[in-house]
Amino acid sequence: MLTIGTHMSIAEGIVKTAENVVKMEANTMQIFSRNPRGSGYRSYSAEETERFLDIKRDKGFGPLLAHAPYTMNLASPRETVYEFACMVIKEDIARMDALEMENLVFHPGSHTGIGTEEGIRNIIAGLNGAITGEEHITVLLETMSGKGTEIGASFEELKAIRDGVEHPEKIGICLDTCHVFAAGYDIVHDLDGVLEEFDRILGLDLLRAIHLNDSMMPFASRKDRHATFGNGEIGMEALLGVLRHPRLKELPFYLETPLDDAGHKEEIRRIRELLEDRQGNYEAEG
């Protein structure tokens, strides 16, 4: 069964968010681990957490994903920025683990001039200060578009981060279709080739989540602008190819597109329909 959801607001509390997932006819979700542009967060009471987990269990949600704030830059050479990032990743791994989120994804960061190697050293040190090895949650590195001095636009850089940490078994990967396309991985014409490369460098068993976005920007542009499903440079056929790929189809898919809940509900319904259609055609062709 397809596991699909969208990025959801937690403004009205985590229980309301889970209820909205059900209304949307989705079976997973992504939420921010805290205010994405600031530093604040709300603590969840034991009762609230219990109600949230009840819905998750009753409705059979697939793996849930928390997203660290954009203001968190673990690669930064600036002390205040770096110390803030180290604090946030440590707190949010613990908080999201307590909420029984299966995965927490973060943008590796931007080195802002000190170079990739030095930036990666900072990321590794930050992760080592945050991951105890006792958590259930897996920390996912997101594949990035490579804008500016962003780290993580190549599978090699993600591997270097994972290889450097004390608990690599707690590190997985979240593949963002918009980002890898913008970074120059041709998932439109050669999805198999891209996945083979991923498998050779990182190992496909590390892939835990897919951000299912189309791209407003062209191939290898190193620019990060999400488009809604099928309405960008990647296109519907290629995105359906991602959804039905035998090595990917069991993974959870998350839409990060600028639609409201009603729009996303419609989008998910359409994706399910398109997938069924396709299967029908294949069966008819034998």
Ligand code: FE
């Ligand atoms: Fe992201």
Ligand code: FE
């Ligand atoms: Fe993403």
Ligand code: ZN
């Ligand atoms: Zn993006």
